Amino acid sequence: MITADQREKLRGWFAGRLPEDLFESLLDVTADREEITVIGRIPEPRLPEDVSDAEREAAVQGRIQEFRERTREDRVAVAREAEHGFGRKVSWGVECGGERALFTHVAAPVMTRLRQPERQVLDTLIAGGVARSRSDALAWCVRLVQQHTDDWLRELRESLEHVQRVRAQGPDAQPRASKESGPEEGSTQGPAEGPEEGKSDTTG
Numbered sequence: 001m002i003t004a005d006q007r008e009k010l011r012g013w014f015a016g017r018l019p020e021d022l023f024e025s026l027l028d029v030t031a032d033r034e035e036i037t038v039i040g041r042i043p044e045p046r047l048p049e050d051v052s053d054a055e056r057e058a059a060v061q062g063r064i065q066e067f068r069e070r071t072r073e074d075r076v077a078v079a080r081e082a083e084h085g086f087g088r089k090v091s092w093g094v095e096c097g098g099e100r101a102l103f104t105h106v107a108a109p110v111m112t113r114l115r116q117p118e119r120q121v122l123d124t125l126i127a128g129g130v131a132r133s134r135s136d137a138l139a140w141c142v143r144l145v146q147q148h149t150d151d152w153l154r155e156l157r158e159s160l161e162h163v164q165r166v167r168a169q170g171p172d173a174q175p176r177a178s179k180e181s182g183p184e185e186g187s188t189q190g191p192a193e194g195p196e197e198g199k200s201d202t203t204g
Helices: 004-017 053-070 072-086 116-127 134-148 150-168
Strands: 025-031 035-041 089-096 099-102
Touching: 004 025, 004 072, 035 099, 053 072, 053 089, 053 099, 072 089, 116 134, 134 150
Parallel strands: 035 089
Antiparallel strands: 025 035, 089 099
16 A cells, blocks of 8 residues: 555646646545556536436436547547556546546456355355456455445554554664655656556557
């Protein structure tokens, strides 16, 4: 995971680098070892007040698709610079009319070994039609945990950031003056494992 300081540098870099008219506002910049996800708010379509929910939903979806196609070239240029500077793929998302849509994301494989009772949980999800495969079932379990333990996970991340800050102050820490400035400061996690680990949104 990245520290709060690294996250702030990432957000600051994107806030300065994104074209001014790309988003109404930059909502979120998150990152892990493989991927940076950038989410911004875009204008809602102008509709009559008495429009039906179905028409409003279709208009929002149309606006999101229009944004994706119209801004593809600008986003590809920013993503390439960020990937070179931070060593991670870049994915995009938007919020429009209260709905959030994420574009192409990196699908990074996660290798693990499970004992029989744990495998049986995954197989039960497959048998029940919840998932198509064990990997799909495992991803479903992760989403379920995330949905119900957001507060606990947030506290855990904050605790880990505190540990990293304390460790950085130890006798082996490098002097701050020796660090280079620029996007490379956010790449302490190292480069992504390679293009075969997932798709980048540099194609939009």
